[in-house]
Amino acid sequence: MAVKLLAxxxxxxxxxxxxxxxxxxxxxxxxxxxNVTFVDxxxxxxxxxxxxxxxxxxxxxxxxxxxxLLRETDGLxxxxxxxxxFVTPLLVNTFDWLSRKDGDESGLDLFKGKYGVLMSASPxxxxxxxxxxxxxxxxxxxxxxxxxxxxxxxxxxxxxxEAGSLKDEGQRSRLDGMTQRLVTTLSALEHA
Numbered sequence: 001m002a003v004k005l006l007a008x009x010x011x012x013x014x015x016x017x018x019x020x021x022x023x024x025x026x027x028x029x030x031x032x033x034x035n036v037t038f039v040d041x042x043x044x045x046x047x048x049x050x051x052x053x054x055x056x057x058x059x060x061x062x063x064x065x066x067x068x069l070l071r072e073t074d075g076l077x078x079x080x081x082x083x084x085x086f087v088t089p090l091l092v093n094t095f096d097w098l099s100r101k102d103g104d105e106s107g108l109d110l111f112k113g114k115y116g117v118l119m120s121a122s123p124x125x126x127x128x129x130x131x132x133x134x135x136x137x138x139x140x141x142x143x144x145x146x147x148x149x150x151x152x153x154x155x156x157x158x159x160x161x162e163a164g165s166l167k168d169e170g171q172r173s174r175l176d177g178m179t180q181r182l183v184t185t186l187s188a189l190e191h192a
Contacts, residue, residue: 005034
């Protein structure tokens with residue numbers, strides 16, 4: 001049975017470089033034998049997390065659809081943009097809502113046992129690398145095991161070709177290595 005992965009980017013922008021990177025990672029993982037679902041967080045819009053709102057209305061309906069996808073997946077391909085050297089509010093807010101209890105289901109249980117890879121793309125010279133440490137910290141706190149390899153794509157406005165692939169052979173090779181390792185790791189765990 002094929003490994004199931006969820007690919008997403010912490011950006012709402014239609015032409016987001018991180019959405020392009022998440023899609024490139026999805027294609028790479030599919031080439032490695034995974035079944036990948038790309039999620040655009042615009043399709044799962046949620047209000048800013050607020051405890052009083054949660055107490056009054058419960059978790060947003062949009063989070064339930066995303067929870068279902070997360071429940072059915074083995075791992076994550078996460079493209080985390082950098083806003084002022086930090087993780088985007090969209091990514092944090094999405095994971096905040098997903099981690100909340102909904103009825104009898106613990107949100108944190110959705111993340112346990114999941115594996116993932118982390119990447120970033122930015123028009124700047126560092127490729128968003130400053131945000132990856134913070135993203136790694138909060139995502140692993142939820143229970144996701146992130147593989148040590150990560151990718152920071154600098155000059156992202158020049159990094160992708162018309163088809164959405166990374167132009168640089170070294171970056172493509174690194175991305176392929178990351179996704180291959182994730183698929184191999186999850187396949188080995190499934191058969192252990």
